[in-house]
Amino acid sequence: MIQELHGLRAGPAQTWGAARLVPLLRDEPIADLRLHARLHDEDELSIVELTPREAYVAYVPHAFVATWTADGSPAAAYGTQLLDPREPGEPGLPRVAGLRFRRRMTRREDRRRLRFLPLHLALEGFLDLQFDGPPIAWQEWTRDAVTRGLSPRVEEAYRGADVRGLDDALRVFEIHPGQCGLALYLADALASVFVVPHPDDYRALHPTLLHDYYGELLYHYTQLYPAVPGFDQPLDASRVHSVEDLRGELARVRGEWASFHNDVMFTVRSMRSRPVYRMGRFTLARFLPPFDPAADNHIGETITDEAGNVTYLKTFRLSAAQTRRGHLLSRLAEHDWDLDATAAALGTDRPGLVLRLDRAGFGHLLRPDVIDACRAAARRSPRGDRPPRR
Incomplete structure (x- = not known):
């Protein structure tokens, strides 16, 4: 990290x-x-x-x-x-x-x-x-x-x-x-x-x-x-x-x-770092951010020495759309791609999650009849996939 x-x-x-x-x-x-x-x-x-x-x-x-x-x-x-x-x-x-x-x-x-x-x-x-x-x-x-x-x-x-x-x-x-x-x-x-x-x-x-x-x-x-x-x-x-x-x-x-x-x-934070290659006392690794939609997210790679000091670093700032895609994929993985469990973790319902996946570019992964049913349910719901106001 x-x-x-x-x-x-x-x-x-x-x-x-x-x-x-x-x-x-x-x-x-x-x-x-x-x-x-x-x-x-x-x-x-x-x-x-x-x-x-x-x-x-x-x-x-x-x-x-x-x-x-x-x-x-x-x-x-x-x-x-x-x-x-x-x-x-x-x-x-x-x-x-x-x-x-x-x-x-x-x-x-x-x-x-x-x-x-x-x-x-x-x-x-x-x-x-x-x-x-x-x-x-x-x-x-x-x-x-x-x-x-x-x-x-x-x-x-x-x-x-x-x-x-x-x-x-x-x-x-x-x-x-x-x-x-x-x-x-x-x-x-x-x-x-x-x-x-x-x-x-x-x-x-x-x-x-x-x-x-x-x-x-x-x-x-x-x-x-x-x-x-x-x-x-x-x-x-x-x-x-x-x-x-x-x-x-x-x-x-x-x-x-x-x-x-x-x-x-300059603070560059990462929660997930994966070593790629070890070079003597140095380690080449790449990292992924927490995919927090409310924050800036950078991916990148580093070479660090045995004490963890950075000798090489290059980062790429993800766009808001890329961050949303990473966030959705991460939450799906946490719940084994179970739509209902993932929707509950995100504070929405199944139609809301399906429509978010569709807008993020993952609609082709879902069956068309599932997307159509969720769109119809969202039209009937007064709030669609939006969380209730407090």
């Missing part, structure tokens, strides 16, 4: 249009884990084979390659390794490789090198949520729902290059000394948090934020709110009587800003 980003502190925020970018700084970079990007063909869809009977199809612009050492000694930065150009899987010089078929979300390529697909690792975990469908063949669910589950499961997102103003914001963004991450806000809504082990890694991976995925709501925010206000923290002139007083006042203001960002704006 990730509660906060230990070892990171916030730098001064910068704004450009609807984007507010807050740098995350490390006082002590992590030297024995390094990340670099492996580029793919921008114009191709990738098919990732998860199992012999299950595949993940998506736009995959790049992969991340994690390199670590077993004894804690510094790992070589990308571009400084001595590589054999004939070695399969890792060319001697950086180049664009258009690969259409890929094997698995994570793939070990060497004793100390792991390739994984950033954000796709987390999105695949979200798509896999209750993917197998009802564990019991309740009569309300279709035969396909029982035998095939939610296949195919589809979710949509926008590339960063399509988000208005984000390319300019990243281009003019000042990269600070010691910067190992970024908290990105669009229209002052937290869009994503990106953290890497070393400042050199961040400088190399900073442009990849344009290829990341962002939710539909955030895309529309940038269309509706073309600019966000600047937040100024004024200095108290009554405290300044010398250059030393001015330094102290500046330190106080910077400390208040850092405390505000660290304690309020």
Whole structure:
């Protein structure tokens, strides 16, 4: 469970249009884990084979390659390794490789090198949520729902290059000394948090934020709110009587800003974390939120050390519709997909739950006559699927 980003502190925020970018700084970079990007063909869809009977199809612009050492000694930065150009899987010089078929979300390529697909690792975990469908063949669910589950499961997102103003914001963004991450806000809504082990890694991976995925709501925010206000923290002139007083006042203001960002704006919470791969003293994992419809929900992936400190983090903010889908699937799973039991837990009745499932895009899983009967019952009921007023 990730509660906060230990070892990171916030730098001064910068704004450009609807984007507010807050740098995350490390006082002590992590030297024995390094990340670099492996580029793919921008114009191709990738098919990732998860199992012999299950595949993940998506736009995959790049992969991340994690390199670590077993004894804690510094790992070589990308571009400084001595590589054999004939070695399969890792060319001697950086180049664009258009690969259409890929094997698995994570793939070990060497004793100390792991390739994984950033954000796709987390999105695949979200798509896999209750993917197998009802564990019991309740009569309300279709035969396909029982035998095939939610296949195919589809979710949509926008590339960063399509988000208005984000390319300019990243281009003019000042990269600070010691910067190992970024908290990105669009229209002052937290869009994503990106953290890497070393400042050199961040400088190399900073442009990849344009290829990341962002939710539909955030895309529309940038269309509706073309600019966000600047937040100024004024200095108290009554405290300044010398250059030393001015330094102290500046330190106080910077400390208040850092405390505000660290304690309020960056907290990324997860209740369910699933380890994916162990790399020496590091663990690659993905996490799912509690799917609380009244709160912001982020999915993502992390690499943590043996003490639980975050060395790598990338998050994706779910839209309200995606959160509702996750909430409904989670509650169905808690009650073995029994409609009546799930409806009671959600404070509604069977017609109300069925109509909510239909609006969330899961109506094809239910028999048509069940949906028709619930629609007729909702029309006869004065409140439909809405809870009674108090």
